[in-house]
Amino acid sequence: MxxxxxxxxxxxxxxxxxxxxxxxxxxxxxxxxxxxxxxxxxxxxxxxxxxxxxxxxxxxxxxxxxxxxxxxxxxxxxxxxxxxxxxxxxxxxxxxxxxxxxxxxxxxxxxxxxxxxxxxxxxxxxxxxxxxxxAMHTFDPGWLAAEQNWGDLPETAHTIRSSIVLPPNARFEDFATEILTRPAAGRPDYSDIEVLKAALQGGIMGLAIHDLPLVRRFTPDFEHVEVLQARHVRPFGYAVSLRTPSRVIELRAVMNGTWKPEWTFEAIADDSALRIDFTPSYVQAGSAVATFTRNDGSETSSFGPFGHNGYEGEWRELAGLANGTRQAPPAQTLIDDLTFALAIAGATVESAARDHAAPAHTAGVSA
The missing domain is CATH 3.40.50.720 (NAD(P)-binding Rossmann-like Domain)
Known part of the structure; x- marks a missing residue:
């Protein structure tokens, strides 16, 4: 680009x-x-x-x-x-x-x-x-600080995890039900496989997609992703386990009446780990905090919080692009991020449909 x-x-x-x-x-x-x-x-x-x-x-x-x-x-x-x-x-x-x-x-x-x-x-x-x-997290100063300090972790990490616990957010719920007419009572019938598939598709493309560019950064063989298990979590959420030839990926989210929102990204290697704690979506509350830890606990380094978050960061990036002081990301990066998200969403829906059709004692989709 x-x-x-x-x-x-x-x-x-x-x-x-x-x-x-x-x-x-x-x-x-x-x-x-x-x-x-x-x-x-x-x-x-x-x-x-x-x-x-x-x-x-x-x-x-x-x-x-x-x-x-x-x-x-x-x-x-x-x-x-x-x-x-x-x-x-x-x-x-x-x-x-x-x-x-x-x-x-x-x-x-x-x-x-x-x-x-x-x-x-x-x-x-x-x-x-x-x-x-x-994708506001990719412009968050906490993520950018991690990027400057993670060394070879993207090449050595074996487990990648995105975990999201949030109070109800109508935008995410609406995204998940855009394809369908929301039931008059507001309570989707999850025994209907089409409703279930739409909920999972919406969960991946409406919520998980915030962190999938981060996951892909730590997944060099992202073209070969496979869904091991996909579960819908009521009232709105998901638990998806995936793998590539060299990585295990866990995507988890639930939206309920929590008093303690949490949005974390983790990358774990044999000798070290990175954890990034993001502020909740829709909250203008400063940047994420990135923490690196050695496996023996002997060394911990933290970066952040900084004075602004990824929402402001993406506008700073746009201003730099518009006035010619910053270089645009390669087009292939945007395409790869999208195709990675679409592949995960598609495989998740297919896995859920298979498990839904399986006998009750083997089904992998529940709430």
Missing amino acids: NLSHHTAPTDQPLGVGILGAGPVTQAIHLPALARLRDVLEVRHIMDVDAAVAASVAARVGATSSTSMDELLGDPAVDIVAICSPHQFHADQVIAACRAGKKAVLCEKPFAMNAEEATRISAVSTETGVPIVVG
């Missing part, structure tokens, strides 16, 4: 336009951008609901519209953030690139399949417009 050919004046903020004015925009991006108002300024909010667009835009003194074309045609907009429903992401990313914007942020997933991802990559390369996918 080429560095953008555009440059921006350094004496005035870059203009931001946001497609979609829902919870992510309101609870995550606007607060992050408010802390960066010296370099970024929200200038246009688009939403298909005119009242929502106008209300959200009024909070930041921006223009509002119900038309993507109107936002992309706004000369005050330098950077476009795509926060719309995921099925629109690919076409909107491509349109933003073709509109000659300086950089594009797209929420996860930035495409629905590898073909869409390849098409996006080609347009980005052709236009020179860099794309950032909103």
Whole structure:
């Protein structure tokens, strides 16, 4: 993915336009951008609901519209953030690139399949417009500090684990049931295999996907991932065990009435381990803390917390890309992250379907 050919004046903020004015925009991006108002300024909010667009835009003194074309045609907009429903992401990313914007942020997933991802990559390369996918943990200063200090751990780690315990979050629950009509009583029928499959698909692509780029960084043979067991965890969550020829991967999540949220990533080798404690999603609460430990407990090193988290970090990255001071990530990295997530989601759903159809005493899906 080429560095953008555009440059921006350094004496005035870059203009931001946001497609979609829902919870992510309101609870995550606007607060992050408010802390960066010296370099970024929200200038246009688009939403298909005119009242929502106008209300959200009024909070930041921006223009509002119900038309993507109107936002992309706004000369005050330098950077476009795509926060719309995921099925629109690919076409909107491509349109933003073709509109000659300086950089594009797209929420996860930035495409629905590898073909869409390849098409996006080609347009980005052709236009020179860099794309950032909103995997906020990859921009968290705690993760970046770990990256600078982990030595050969990505090559030597044998166990990778992502563990998430959160209170209920309607956005994640809605993502998991987007494909289906939410039952009137709000209680999905998990004896229906299609409901179960949709819940697991949504869990991987709506929640696990935050950490899958991190998992892939520690999984050199990620093309050969195999699901050993996939279990749906009620009311919303999953327990998935995977392996590659050289790695064991554990993905766990549950959303319940917890009083103590926890979001951790671990990479364990024979002689050392890394643990990263992230702040909960939707919380503007500083960075993650990365801790390295030797197997004999003789040495422990911690990095963080730092003054900002990955939400703000991704906007800092976008500003750098737009003004030409940072290099965009290779297109293949974004494609590999997506295909890795899709492969895990697909294999998880297939495993759950097989176990669901198996006799009760051998079934591997339960709650």
